[in-house]
Amino acid sequence: MKISEFALRTGLSKDTIRYYEKMDLLHPEIKNKHRDYSNKDIDIINIILKLKQTGFSLQEIKMLFEWSQNADQNKKLTKEEIQNLLQIKITFQKKYEEMLQKEEQIQQIKQVLLQADNKIEQLLEKNKS
Secondary structure (H helix, E strand, C coil): CCCCHHHHHHHHHHHHHHHHHHHHCCEEEECEEEEEHHHHHHHHHHHHHHHHHCCCHHHHHHHHHHHHHCCCCCCCCCCHHHHHHHHHHHHHHHHHHHHHHHHHHHHHHHHHHHHHHHHHHHHHHHHHC
């Protein structure tokens, strides 16, 4: 599909899509000098958007994508690769901790909303005519 249809289906602007390509997050096929997006590209956009919603920066998303695409379980790592991997691990651990904190905040908000709903319901019950 062409970029205009892809933009419609993903809800993103053409500029944003091009920016994601420039950041090397998207890799559409090039046919006759035109970008050709696939359903796989839509899946990638959905992953990017979900990660962004949970607090990941585009740089962190790029790091995650690069790591997951290049991960070879049998490879002997260099010292530099080990350092990079440790840095990635620290970043992901921080994100995980942030997610746990957000989960707890959401649980607290849900409790407040539930209590408010119960009070409203009781008020409405008492004031039925």
